[in-house]
Amino acid sequence: MEWLLNRIQGGKAVRLSLTYGQQKKWLGFLFSVPALVLLFTFLILPVGLAFVYSFMEYNMLNPQGKTFTGLSNYARLFQDAIFFTALKNTLYFSVLVVPLQCAVALGLAILVNKKVKTAVIGRVFFFSPVVTSMVVVAILWTFLYNVDSGLINSALNFFGIPSQPFLLSEGQAMNSIIFMSVWQGAGFQMMIFLAGLKDVPETLYEAADIDGANAWQKFWNVTLPSLKNVTGFVLMITTIQAFRLFIQPYVMTNGGPSDSTKTLVFILYENGFQFRDVGYSSAIAVVFFLVVLSVSLILKKVLNQ
Amino acid sequence: MKKFSIGIMFLLFMGVLIGCSSSEEASGEDGGEVKLSLWHPEGDTSEAYKEIIKEFNKEYEGEIEAEMTFIPRGNKYAYEDKVSAGATSNTLPDLLALDGPNVANYADSGIIQPIDGLVENQDDFVDSIIQQGTFEDQLYTVGPTESTVALFYNADMLSEAGIEPPKAGEEAWTWEEFYEAAKQLTDKEKDIYGVNWTLDYGEWIIYFTGPAVWSNGGSFISEDGSAADGYVNGPEAVEALEYLQKFTEEGLVNLQPTPTEFEDGKAAMMLMGSWEWSKLQNYPDTEWGITYYPKSPDGEQVSPSGDWNWGISTSTQHKEEAATLLNYMMNKENVVKISEVENKPAARHSSFEMMEEWEQEPLNVLKDQVLNSAHPRPTTPSYPVLSTKYGQAVQNIFLGGDVQEELDKLAEEVEKDMQRKGQ
Numbered sequence: 081m082e083w084l085l086n087r088i089q090g091g092k093a094v095r096l097s098l099t100y101g102q103q104k105k106w107l108g109f110l111f112s113v114p115a116l117v118l119l120f121t122f123l124i125l126p127v128g129l130a131f132v133y134s135f136m137e138y139n140m141l142n143p144q145g146k147t148f149t150g151l152s153n154y155a156r157l158f159q160d161a162i163f164f165t166a167l168k169n170t171l172y173f174s175v176l177v178v179p180l181q182c183a184v185a186l187g188l189a190i191l192v193n194k195k196v197k198t199a200v201i202g203r204v205f206f207f208s209p210v211v212t213s214m215v216v217v218a219i220l221w222t223f224l225y226n227v228d229s230g231l232i233n234s235a236l237n238f239f240g241i242p243s244q245p246f247l248l249s250e251g252q253a254m255n256s257i258i259f260m261s262v263w264q265g266a267g268f269q270m271m272i273f274l275a276g277l278k279d280v281p282e283t284l285y286e287a288a289d290i291d292g293a294n295a296w297q298k299f300w301n302v303t304l305p306s307l308k309n310v311t312g313f314v315l316m317i318t319t320i321q322a323f324r325l326f327i328q329p330y331v332m333t334n335g336g337p338s339d340s341t342k343t344l345v346f347i348l349y350e351n352g353f354q355f356r357d358v359g360y361s362s363a364i365a366v367v368f369f370l371v372v373l374s375v376s377l378i379l380k381k382v383l384n385q
Numbered sequence: 386m387k388k389f390s391i392g393i394m395f396l397l398f399m400g401v402l403i404g405c406s407s408s409e410e411a412s413g414e415d416g417g418e419v420k421l422s423l424w425h426p427e428g429d430t431s432e433a434y435k436e437i438i439k440e441f442n443k444e445y446e447g448e449i450e451a452e453m454t455f456i457p458r459g460n461k462y463a464y465e466d467k468v469s470a471g472a473t474s475n476t477l478p479d480l481l482a483l484d485g486p487n488v489a490n491y492a493d494s495g496i497i498q499p500i501d502g503l504v505e506n507q508d509d510f511v512d513s514i515i516q517q518g519t520f521e522d523q524l525y526t527v528g529p530t531e532s533t534v535a536l537f538y539n540a541d542m543l544s545e546a547g548i549e550p551p552k553a554g555e556e557a558w559t560w561e562e563f564y565e566a567a568k569q570l571t572d573k574e575k576d577i578y579g580v581n582w583t584l585d586y587g588e589w590i591i592y593f594t595g596p597a598v599w600s601n602g603g604s605f606i607s608e609d610g611s612a613a614d615g616y617v618n619g620p621e622a623v624e625a626l627e628y629l630q631k632f633t634e635e636g637l638v639n640l641q642p643t644p645t646e647f648e649d650g651k652a653a654m655m656l657m658g659s660w661e662w663s664k665l666q667n668y669p670d671t672e673w674g675i676t677y678y679p680k681s682p683d684g685e686q687v688s689p690s691g692d693w694n695w696g697i698s699t700s701t702q703h704k705e706e707a708a709t710l711l712n713y714m715m716n717k718e719n720v721v722k723i724s725e726v727e728n729k730p731a732a733r734h735s736s737f738e739m740m741e742e743w744e745q746e747p748l749n750v751l752k753d754q755v756l757n758s759a760h761p762r763p764t765t766p767s768y769p770v771l772s773t774k775y776g777q778a779v780q781n782i783f784l785g786g787d788v789q790e791e792l793d794k795l796a797e798e799v800e801k802d803m804q805r806k807g808q
Binding site for chain 1 (some may be wrong): 462465466468469472473475490491494495496576586639640641643769770773776777780781784786802805
């Protein structure tokens, strides 16, 4: 890098009579161009287009025929009962999944944060669902949740508990998805917590030992405060991830029974791709963006205090 | 020097980006050879189509060169998503395959064009395939194969129970007879269900429950396609679905069956698509037969129809050559070829006659249904909403939801979509 800067300084760039600082700035910009172009094309542009399309009547099969219709998509959205059901379901999922998943992840991280061989095996074991495709996991869990022949019901029957309908019941479908999602996702947060745990200085525990602290006191007064930043980060990404819930209901329940597992992203997909209503779908996307943004900002504020 | 190479890299990169967006229409004119592109979902027919395209290219060497891309479908709408994306980015092929019920929606959106007068031997195609390809009195698509749903049965189980399945369309079971048979054949102790029917989340639900509604004198939308309220939630449709609901409520049907429930002898009968018979060949231990789709007590015997079709896209520059290729694929021999690999009924009378297997039991039942009781699904631009929401409503109904309530909600949603599309 330095070599390169020297070369440019002593070569052509001097003729442009730039100061060293300016050159550095320009070079920095040049280096970031590929990333910026990608960022613009695949992130900023689509978001911007979604915003524009949300004010349009736009049939996906007939892009030439799109027309501006002002706020009509938004007006329709706020009269659409399914939208509010989806919003409620998404919030319900997030409110339950985020604390559960973080708690499980932290528990697992502490469990496998030992310097023994079995801990390594544990890490692999708990992380493997994360690297498995969600679609595959969802299909497998559909079998597990089967009323007649599912493994979970067989286990329940063994303990004398009657079979549960799980995915076929309006009341249980979302909870079933939550349980399975925690199982699938916790391994990822576990890894981040684990990295955080490695950074907690051993000396703090030694000091706590001398003060006569028990395991719980050590966890509460040493481990948790040391993990403050990591926890904040994990809560944030888990929340954003939770809001994007789509694959599980798409594969396992198709949004049913009685819309009980329809989420914002599910209706976004349904309206956009199945009904080919890009305008309306974009309006959902914009509202979804605002919801996630405000929740993230609130969460950030709370965590900073 | 380094800076220069950075500049080059940047230019190359921009070039790639720009290159991505430029169209690929240029070929054809100067070389004298017209290039045609085709899309079809990947499946059993892929090999047959590959062969047909190869022969076509040989025959029309120097004039037309066709290339077919096979796109995975899955049990949902992956292929349709691809077509939607193609329409948005203006990258549709010259000829595209589409599922029957999409004809109206695609025609209305202007991505396929009328082919009136371009199809050779149009009279030789079975009625249902022409009806399916027609939107607002113009023909848009034709297809090589047809499909239907019939009642497959386990011959041993039925004879053990002393039940004689009907052998002719006029004698098809009425709803009551079918229900009684299912009830008698269900054996909860041995975990045997009377009937098996699949409950996937795609097009299947409207396709397999449609005949119950039609046979009862009902319909999904008004004849002119402008209304759904009073039709999809009309008394005939409600009665039909209440009838089907009895099966799930009383446990005569497994709501979460294994894919091979019937083959494994865990279900005595199965309402299934015509394509399934070839898969049953893999289970030589199960003696099976086929009988007619049951009919409403006051109605005709009706069966569903519809299959994948070919349409010419509006974005093609070579309509004439596309029609040549379409006619080539749809000629008598090729229709037989495609039908045979997929084990589907042929959509041309002359081809169907060449397939002797379909004259005899048990396939003659399927042939009889295709020729005599086939009913197309509704043609309306609002079909995607109707099909998806109907599927969800029926799911709820099978899980014990109130039929009238569910269908009323559905009618409201479809009406809203129709009004938006009508604007």
